[in-house]
Each structure stands twice: as C-alpha cells, then as structure tokens.
Amino acid sequence: MIASTTIFYDTRRPLKDGTYPIKIKLTYQRQRKYYLTGISLSKEDYQKVFGERPRKHFKDIKLELQAREQKAVGIIRKLPVFSFEAFEKEYLNQLPKGTDVFSVFDQYIADLHKQGRASTAISYGNASQSLRQYWGKKNLPFAKVTAEWLMGYELYMVGNGKSLTTVGIYLRSLRIILNLAIEDGLMQKGSYPFSKRKYQIPAGRNVKKALTLEDIQKIFDYEPQTEAEAKARDLFLFSYLCNGINMKDIARLRYRNIQDDKVTFVRAKTERTSKKHLKPIVAVLTTEAKEIIQRWGNKPVEADSLIFDITTDELTPQKEVARIKQGVKTTNKYLKRIAQNIGIKSNISTYTARHSFSTILKRSGAPIEFISESLGHHDLRTTESYLDSFEDDVKKQYASVLTSFRKNN
Template identity: 50%
Template sequence: MLGVTTSIIHDKRIQKKDGTYSVKLRLTFNREQKYYPLNVSLTPEDWEKTQAQKPRGEYKDHQTFFNKVEQKALEIIREIDPFSFQIFEKKFNQKTDRSKDVFFYIETYMARLKAEGRVGTADSHKCSYNSFKNFLKSNNRKNLHFADVTSEWLQAYENWMKENGKSLTSTGIYLRNLRTIVNVAIEDGTLSKEFYPFGKRKYVVPAGRNIKKALTIRDIKKIIDYQPKTQPEEKAKDIWLFSYLCNGANMKDVALLKWKDIDSKRIVFVRAKTARTTKQDVKPIIVMLMPEIKAIIDKWGFKSNTPEDYIFKIIDKDDNPERALAKIRQFIKNVNGYMKRIGNELEFELNLTTYSARHSYATVLKRSGVATEFISESLGHKDLRTTENYLDSFEDDVKESYQRKLLNFD
C-alpha cells in the first residue's frame, strides 16, 4: 500500500524507572502516526548496539526480531486496500496458525528471557525444548500443539525419559518449564483453563528425592582445618566456605556481590533468581558480617572505592549476560574441581560441590535446632516446602537412637 511507511523506533518520550525506553513499531499514513509496543525495552546504548551492521549475541537476536516484526507489518499493509489503522491493528494482533504450537511459544519465551538478561533460564528452556523434540522424533512426529499436551502425553514423556536413563530431577525441570509455557498460553488466551493438564487428579510433575547433599558440622570442621596444597585450591576452599557462611549463597549471587552491598555489620543482597521473576515483595538476604566472612573478603576481594564494582571480580561490569554467565559457569567448574579433590582427601562419601554448601548451611542449622521458618527466610525461599527439600534427613546414629526408644521400657 503506497503512502504507508513503517519503522522500528526507540521511543524516548517516556523513560522507565530502570532507565530504558520502549521499542515500538511506528506506522505513518496521511501524516498520522501510530505506535505499537513490541514488549522490548532498551537503554540508549543497547539500542545503538542493535542498530550496528553486525550485532552480536542478544543484540543480533533483537535486530532479527525487529526485522521480522517490520516484515510482518509490510505484508499486512500490502493486503489492505484501502488502508486503515483499524484493519491493520486487527490483522497485526491476531494470532497466527503457529500460535497453538508449543515450540513456537518456547522459542518466543526464550527470546524474551534473553532480552531480559536471564540467559541461564533461557538455556534451561532450550534443554527442555531439545528433549521434547527428541521425544517426538522417537514417535516419528515433529509438531507439538497445546491440544497434544494431555496428562497421558506427559506421563508418556516421563516414561520415555526413564527408559533412556534420564534422572527424575531432569524430567521434573523440563516439565516445570513446559508448565510455565502452558501457563503463558492460558494467559494469552491460546489455551483454555479447562484443558490445563497439570495438578491433582491430572498429571503431577515428579519431584525426585535427591541423594544426600549436606555435610555434618564435623565435616565442616574438617574442611576448615584442611591445608590447601595450591593457591587455586585455597581460593576454592575459601569461596566454598564463604557461600556456606553467607546463608548458602549460590555462586551467581557471590559473583554479583558489589561493594555497595556491604557495610560494617552486614551484607545485604537480592538473589539473582528472584530479582527479575518476583515483581513485588522482593525480600533481601541479610548476612551478618562475621569475622570469618570479612577475612575471606579481605583475602580475595579486589579493593575498590567504587560501590558498583564487583567484590570478587568473577565477572566484569562490561560483560554482556552471555559472557557473564559463561564466566560464572567456568568459575563454578573450577571451584567444584578443587572441592572434589578436597573431599577425596578428607574421604567424604559426599561429592563436594558449590551446591552442597547451600544444603549444608540449611541442614546444619536445622540439626542445631534452628526453626525452619528462619532457615527459609535466610535462604530467600517464599515456600517452606522448598526449604524442606533442602534439608537432609537425620543421620543413621540419630535414627537408631530414636528407634531404640521403641523398646525403652524403663
């Protein structure tokens, strides 16, 4: 349609609280302009990077998405004669034939996660995406519509995962990701609530009872007393203990700690896992700055007078989300490697990992008589059931002492 022009613009008329501006499709016809939000907000610097001739990473994803949106708009405009904004809006906003395709929804959701910097979560959905694809391939199928996702289909997928030697934990993660996508489809109106396949009397996502991940307080003492053989091993040990002492902070949260998060008495931070996903009532994690924690910071922290600088410099301020995630994963791999050696030296049955530091924090407190409610708050959990999954059962000697009470006739 002649006389109608399109462009993807960075609308700087209204700035959001986080310093970003909305990206919109702009249509101009007969000197009248209308704007259509694309659910993407960028800083001026990020916008410029998407406009580069050869953008990389998330900026390339943005540019590809913007080009597809504009191409879709142009195709719709060619079909409208005479042109009207009302007809365009109806066609532009209507769902395509792929709207009921699960994989299309997962792809769209992954793109949104990457745009928000939630690269790790996007990777998790990519793993589930590939797993579902392989399951369909085993049944000589390619497409997966929401109508196909029944309790029977979900059970068949779970059985297939078991037959292929996949853990119940992985199965649960992938199916929880799928449940998220189904909920998004219901919110969009693509799927009716009455066809929701999860829940009681339908399909319940498996929650594997994990093997022991927590150490005893005696084991913790052995780690503290252990004499490292190299400086990298010493750093791995100290960072592991830092995580253990700081409410079981995971390595991403340790990597994201900044000097502004510390005062003379406390460390205060928001878990990266909840900072973006929980819109309201985000409770910070508060860690009292014990001398042992301060000693580790003094030993391995990079001194800076800039509050925004990262304490341990695991990542840099200039790293994009993909680069930061890669660095954190490599750091975790290094720490786990050295902690495995330490665990072997100390003859632990448990495989020492950064994850075991978090579980040990929770379980040692519980065995010391600390209320589960306090442990839940300190871990940043909103649900006590989540905390209970972290807590290992009592040790064998404790169980035996309790069982003997069954025959204690005195």
C-alpha cells in the same frame, strides 16, 4: 450424518489484550469442539470484519477466516469415516506458523534474551530441545499435549536415564508456555493437562547433599596444596557462612552490599520472578567470612566494585552465565580433590554448602522460620525440601529409647 462447521466468536473470556479469540466450531452427533484459528478481535473490529462492506484490512481477515473454515470442510470431506480424532490429526498439523508449542517456546526464549535473562533462556532452551527430541516432529500442536502425552514423555525421560528432578524442571517450563498460550488464545483452557485429576509434575527427591558439622570442620582445617584449592575451599566456606549464598549471587556481590558486619543481597533467582514483597537476605559476616574477602576480594575496595573476580561488569548476560558456570565447574573440581584428601565420601559441590548451612542449623535446633528467612524462601515447604536427615548417631540415640526399659532390668 456429516459434521458441520461455523466461525465462532468466543466472547466468554477476553484475552489479556482485551480481544476475543475466533475459533472454528465443529459439530458432530450433538457434540461440539472448538479449534483456535490464531486470530482474535475486539468486538468493534469483529463487527467491521463481518459487516456488509468490510474495508481492505478487515476484508483480508474475513477471507482468512473463511479460508480456515473451508480447510476444515475439506478435511471432513476427505475422511472416509469421520471422528474428532481423525479430523484433529489433519487440521492441527496445518496450523499457521507461530501457533504451536515450539513456536511459543522460541518466542519466549527470545524475549528472555532481550531482558538479559540468559540463564533462564538457557533453561527453557534445554526444555524445548528435550521435548522436540521426544516428539520427533517440527511442530507440536497445543491440543496434542494431553495428560497421556505428558506421561509418555516422563516415561521416555526416565527410560533414558534422566532423573525425575530433570523431568520436573522441563515440564514446569512447558507449563509456563501452556499458560501463556491460554492467555494469548492459542490453547483452550479446558484442554490444560496439568491438574490433580489429569497429570501432576513429578517432584524429584534430592539425594542427600548436606555435610555433617564434623566434615565442615575438616574443610576449615584443611591446608590447601595449591592456590586453586585454597580459592575453591574459601568460596565454599563463604557460601556456607553467608546463608548458603550460591555462586551466581557471590559473583554479583559488590562492596556496597557490606554494611555493619552484614552482607545484604537479593537472590538473582527471585529478583525478577517475585511479584511483591521482595525481601533482601541479610547474612552476618563472621570473622572467617571477612578473612575470605580480605584474601580474595578485588582491590581497591570501592562501593560499586565487584567483591570477587568471578565475573566483570563488561560481560554480556550470555557471557556472564558462561563465566559463572565455568567458575562453578572449576571450584567443584578442586572441592572433590579436597574431599578425597580429607576423607569425605559425599559427592561435594558448591551446592552442598547451601544444604549444609540449612541442615546444620536445623540440627542445632534453629526454628524453620529462621532458616527459611535466611535462605530467602517465601514458602516453608521449600525450606523443608532443603533440610537433610539427622546423622546416624542421632538416629541410633532415638532408636535406643524404644527399648530403654531393658536398661532398668
């Protein structure tokens, strides 16, 4: 029994532009599978393409679709023994340019650069590069990205010393790409591999990053040996005092963000991704935070001026990202030196300030709703992932309750 093919106009679900995808339908032993051609048409245009006398443009589309079908027929005839798997191996590797995973990655990264989202573009670029290294081929057909393929990638990454957190970051980028492909008709929705019954992206558990209140006091009391140490210490403390604000948001603060002893800002991380109800973060400026601004703030003080000299207005988005990364790297270098000098054994960095802010508030009894709002989270589960465990002495205190009856003897 020979497999049969036909051109199939799939009107079950429109794409985001209102057109419908055209597929090659392959039937074998009463089983059917559909393969995307990368071409989609409105119902009106489809009638023109397959009308009696299609005009030049529509005739070209018809000839292209017929050529795609003939290619499928040719592959079937060459196979010694037909199977869908053997057919797909040949057919999917011959898809036209722009219809595979890496092509959509490249286009999405280019769009991010056009939007000035350089940091996000770099993140997607890293994910794409990692996936290319694993696959080892120039093109990656969407149909190849199965649950088994994803598990293989996860094992490959972990086997090469990468953390589950990194795996999760890269695969969340891939998940976005697959969703875009489904919207554009490049991938069939039934082939989507991310689900509870197929493959779930691993959620890496962050290593404890929060400092104790005692450690924070040591940093406050530390006498810097150089100006570089002083600046690193103050940027860390400013982040800690201002709701765990990260370096990118510190770099973007302007004097107009300060009003009535408060600093108000929108996280760069969420200003483009939050669809609605974008809520600014409001942090109280303590005396210590004001002193840090006084020491390191740009002069003269003007509403539109950046507060700190981490970056400048003249930089391109790409150069801004590079400048901020360098600022983080330099700050972390001196923070580690400070930690060593005062006996803090934790691996301290600028990010430690954010975790310390949230965890110390938790330990003080602050409601998780307040902490969540202060961090700018939209989901309490996100906040919970930031909250570190209690100090050892608190654990010992509660553990002693388990045998408190012995004290009464």
